[in-house]
Amino acid sequence: MASSVLPTPLLKDELDIVIPTIRNLDFLEMWRPFFQPYHLIIIQDGDPSKKINVPEGFDYELYNRNDINRILGPKASCISFKDSACRCFGFMVSKKKYIYTIDDDCFVAKDPSGKEINALQQHIKNLLSPSTPYFFNTLYDPYAEGADFVRGYPFSLREGAPTAVSHGLWLNIPDYDAPTQLVKPMERNTRYVDAVLTIPKGTLFPMCGMNLAFDRELIGPAMYFGLMGDGQPIGRYDDMWAGWCTKVICDHLGLGVKTGLPYIWHSKASNPFVNLKKEYKGIFWQEDLIPFFQAVSLPKDCTTVQKCYIELSKQFKEKFGKVDDYFNKLGDAMVTWIEAWDELNPSAAAALPNGPAK
Numbered sequence: 001m002a003s004s005v006l007p008t009p010l011l012k013d014e015l016d017i018v019i020p021t022i023r024n025l026d027f028l029e030m031w032r033p034f035f036q037p038y039h040l041i042i043i044q045d046g047d048p049s050k051k052i053n054v055p056e057g058f059d060y061e062l063y064n065r066n067d068i069n070r071i072l073g074p075k076a077s078c079i080s081f082k083d084s085a086c087r088c089f090g091f092m093v094s095k096k097k098y099i100y101t102i103d104d105d106c107f108v109a110k111d112p113s114g115k116e117i118n119a120l121q122q123h124i125k126n127l128l129s130p131s132t133p134y135f136f137n138t139l140y141d142p143y144a145e146g147a148d149f150v151r152g153y154p155f156s157l158r159e160g161a162p163t164a165v166s167h168g169l170w171l172n173i174p175d176y177d178a179p180t181q182l183v184k185p186m187e188r189n190t191r192y193v194d195a196v197l198t199i200p201k202g203t204l205f206p207m208c209g210m211n212l213a214f215d216r217e218l219i220g221p222a223m224y225f226g227l228m229g230d231g232q233p234i235g236r237y238d239d240m241w242a243g244w245c246t247k248v249i250c251d252h253l254g255l256g257v258k259t260g261l262p263y264i265w266h267s268k269a270s271n272p273f274v275n276l277k278k279e280y281k282g283i284f285w286q287e288d289l290i291p292f293f294q295a296v297s298l299p300k301d302c303t304t305v306q307k308c309y310i311e312l313s314k315q316f317k318e319k320f321g322k323v324d325d326y327f328n329k330l331g332d333a334m335v336t337w338i339e340a341w342d343e344l345n346p347s348a349a350a351a352l353p354n355g356p357a358k
């Protein structure tokens with residue numbers, strides 16, 4: 001029997017909530033019943049002299065750009081400024097096993113019965129149950145209540161793979177790219193699809209950072225949100241970059257990635273013209289970047305996320321360094337990220353087979 005009806009553990013001491021913000025944290029009021037027991041890591045982007053108010057009663061740590069520069073020194077160059085990609089600094093400084101990251105314009109959504117969705121609880125459920133990347137289960141998540149493996153599903157594969165990532169979705173404002181937003185400015189996502197799917201091995205996906213949870217011990221070092229924002233030629237590809245690298249490494253290490261439930265209510269549509277300026281090079285470049293990630297093969301001796309990531313950076317720079325100097329910068333930032341990660345997480349790095357990545 002795959003599904004179990006045990007209550008979902010709170011994991012309040014094993015999970016941090018990471019929030020990037022350049023606005024305010026008023027949205028937390030709506031999440032209070034679900035988020036209050038957890039520790040928040042707030043990454044304040046933009047002007048560090050601006051005061052961000054954290055609503056009363058939340059346990060949190062807050063980092064602005066001055067803090068990032070103080071803590072990382074020259075390595076701070078790998079953390080984006082003036083872009084939601086800055087959130088990955090929170091992944092690095094956390095000491096917990098799990099991370100949930102959410103944008104400050106995302107609110108509690110309601111399911112078709114009108115019940116408020118505890119997105120965090122669903123993400124925990126997703127992370128604590130295995131994934132099925134090697135053989136597709138046509139009844140979707142076999143570990144969900146009232147579901148199971150269907151006839152013909154190999155018994156040898158029913159244990160599944162450890163789940164590293166839980167990718168949630170959004171009602172109301174969908175996460176569209178600028179061209180789609182421009183063509184369909186009024187489109188809203190009203191479709192609540194009651195399913196959690198494992199993304200099959202060998203398949204990439206467009207990972208959105210808006211409503212995302214992951215096992216930091218399994219895949220944390222791969223969750224580098226690429227160098228975007230101030231001084232960079234593209235934006236809004238930070239989470240896409242992390243998703244491509246993460247999925248390739250999950251496939252290599254035998255880990256699973258799920259997408260689907262839970263939904264949040266995404267309230268604010270960012271400006272499509274500003275987004276077009278940020279995205280346009282990425283829309284062009286991704287036509288070559290994605291075939292690269294689809295074809296990437298990592299050597300057997302890449303047995304840790306760090307080693308996989310360093311190898312990815314090497315292959316990436318070899319292939320794209322001549323296309324645009326930004327890719328050399330991004331490839332170098334990948335290495336800096338791993339060095340900073342291992343510096344801030346020495347025990348985890350030391351515990352790796354053969355120690356930190358060389």
Ligand SMILES: O=c1ccn([C@@H]2O[C@H](COP(=O)(O)OP(=O)(O)O[C@H]3O[C@@H](CO)[C@H](O)[C@H]3O)[C@@H](O)[C@H]2O)c(=O)[nH]1
Binds near residue numbers: 105
């Ligand atoms: O310079 C900035 C801009 C924004 N933030 C914070 O990041 C999130 C997302 O910002 P916003 O809601 O304005 O952007 P969206 O277009 O809706 O977000 C989608 O695009 C991705 C950006 O790559 C994002 O992950 C997607 O959800 C908010 O919390 C802003 O306060 C920032 O820190 N710095």
Ligand SMILES: [Mn+2]
Binds near residue numbers: 105266268270
């Ligand atoms: Mn938004």
